[in-house]
Amino acid sequence: MRNLKMYEADDKMISLIRDNYDLLQSLGSFGINLGFGDKTVRETCEDNGVDTYTFLAVVNFTANGYKSFENDEQLSVPTLLHYLEASHAYFLDFQLPYIRRELQESLDEKDSLGMLILRFYDEYAQEIRRHMKYEQKTLFPYVQSLIDKQPINDYNVDTFSKHHGATDKKLRELKLLIIKYLPQDGLHNNQLTATLHDIYENEVWLRQHAMVEDSIFVPAIRRLEKIVKQNDVTRNISDMVTKAGVGExxxxxxxxxxxxxxxxxxxxxxxxxxxxxxxxxxxxxxxxxxxxxxxxxxxxxxxxxxxxxxxxxxxxxxxx
Ligand SMILES: [Fe+2]
Ligand SMILES: [Fe+2]
CATH class of the missing domain: 1.10.10.10 (Winged helix-like DNA-binding domain superfamily/Winged helix DNA-binding domain)
Known part of the structure; x- marks a missing residue:
């Protein structure tokens, strides 16, 4: 049950988790380890070198839904970038193989329908992998170059957001296939039910991930782009001035x-x-x-x- 509460820096970290246990994984992606005792959100963030404001922005957004971040200058882009990179690693390296193992255990390997389900899952995993790899190869290095104030290549965040599609269609289909057509023997399969439950959670996780990218990360990059581009113009003028001076x-x-x-x-x-x-x-x-x-x-x-x-x-x- 979701608790509609906006968390603040002085709230205890443990109360945040108690109300929203699905934030546990977010903690990991922020680089915050468990064992924070009774420390507040601010203390825990500071201990772990995480920007408190950005942490709370993501957490409140994830727990309570939409808020506009268009003009939010306090968001830390490096913190967001690190968070999303770690989230990808969590999903690709842990979550996808984990669900596959669960599915394998729930399905009868000799059953051809079961094997088709597994193959369907592999296609889905491949699609997610492609989606995330694209972000890791293009968007993330681009954002890093903005953070480093390096010269900008032809890429920009609008190119990304235009093509940033949903990834949950296949997963929805997979769930329906399992629920409606498996198991055929009419017996209750505890393992399969538990796996389905995990797949549902997976879907929520992915949706939230995409929402953080679209609603928090993209506006923050857009703002950084503006700043760096302005500085770039200034730097070019500076170069012209310096060159003119250095000539003689x-x-x-x-x-x-x-x-x-x-x-x-x-x-x-x-x-x-x-x-x-x-x-x-x-x-x-x-x-x-x-x-x-x-x-x-x-x-x-x-x-x-x-x-x-x-x-x-x-x-x-x-x-x-
Ligand atoms: Fe992503
Ligand atoms: Fe994405």
Whole structure:
């Protein structure tokens, strides 16, 4: 029975699990081990190096259903990426083989219908494997490259989300086949019932996994994409500015020259700069000439860009 409660950082981790035992597996994928005693969610997350906010976002979403994460800037993309990678490993390396073993034990190997069911399951497992491998080969490395602020390739998250289809059709069909047509001898098969129960849980798990990807991960990547792309533009401008400067000389600016740039970018005239820095107007002019020579930048706009990308000034202090 699901408990509709939004969990918070100060709640005890154990109460969260008591209310939602299916979160046990999520803990594992977050890298949180059992044995947390009476610690709160925050303490447990901090002990395990997990971002508490992101953990709670996923947990509350999984336990209570939909919430919009479109403008949620606090989500940690590295935490989500790690969580999804570990979830894949759990499903592919443990859950799929586990259910297969269970099925094998419940089905009569000599029964051709049983064998067909197994073959059907293998096809289903293959489909899931393909789905997850695709994400591991394309989406996850792409997200890692965004996190590392590496140059972006042609891929983007919309390409992914457009083709991110449901994976539970085959599983639904498999369940129906088993329930409606097996066993044919009319005898109750405890093992088969238990396996069916696990398959149902499996289906829920996969649906939640896809929902976390679509509703939390994809919007978070989209936001990161925007930030990295913006930085990329800034970096390109920076490269242009640097290259222009490096062409002639590699001379570094003196601290005084940097002060003059900051003053210029703030919109001060020569006289104001002189007063502001307690130097003569002639000295200001000399500084400006040297700056122009060293950087090969002559316009106010060019100096502004240079000052921003070299962290001489914050963009909010720039007179535009
Ligand atoms: Fe996935
Ligand atoms: Fe997926």
């Amino acid at each position: 000389s590699q001379e570094l600016l003196s601290d005084r020259e940097k002060d003059v740039i900051v003053a210029l970018v703030q919109g001060m005239q020569n006289k104001e700069i002189a007063d502001h820095l307690c130097i003569s107007v002639n000295t200001v002019i000399t500084h400006r000439r040297n700056i122009a020579r060293k950087l090969q930048i002559h316009s106010a706009a060019g100096l502004t860009i240079y000052a921003i990308v070299n962290n001489l000034i914050d963009i909010s202090n720039v007179k535009l």
